[in-house]
Amino acid sequence: GNSVTQMEGPVTLSEEAFLTINCTYTATGYPSLFWYVQYPGEGLQLLLKATKADDKGSNKGFEATYRKETTSFHLEKGSVQVSDSAVYFCALSEGDSSYKLIFGSGTRLLVRP
């Protein structure tokens, strides 16, 4: 079946450091890929998305590129801030099934001043 694998956390960085959170997936067909962010005590919010191969999603300085050849969707940010501290989830949906997301286990990011 379809699945998403994320790097384990926590990831601890100093402010202004470069961030990479790895995400790989297994899927049949042509999934859409997403990064969701969960701030402490809150629900999940969509951070960025990509719906086909080679698409780059971007938002708030975060980027991720849909790599079909490596089945990856790694999240990157050039300079993290303390306010980026949160849990990040990689997810996929099968085609138009936007109500049936498959999530990775989440990666906690801690950014120190």
Place this chain on the structure above:
Amino acid sequence: NAGVTQTPKFQVLKTGQSMTLQCAQDMNHEYMSWYRQDPGMGLRLIHYSVGAGITDQGEVPNGYNVSRSTTEDFPLRLLSAAPSQTSVYFCASSSRRGRGAYNEQFFGPGTRLTVL
């Protein structure tokens, strides 16, 4: 717009008790889903609905019932609570658009449930 609302925020149950987690959305979304979040496992889909009167099972449906009598509401019922159902529960909704368009899921703030 309030978006997706969930009640209660916290709940403690004893084994064998039943309860209903409430979820409502005011965005006129056709799709609604329930997920549970457990440490190290991400979110897993419990049940979902593609419209009023239509529900289906997700990845982990055992021990839970749902119904969708209106577009706005999608309650989740625990029939006989077990410690394994201790988790954080999230409700989400999204709209139905044309083929090929992605419809963002909007999540509620969650309900933290503890079963003793």
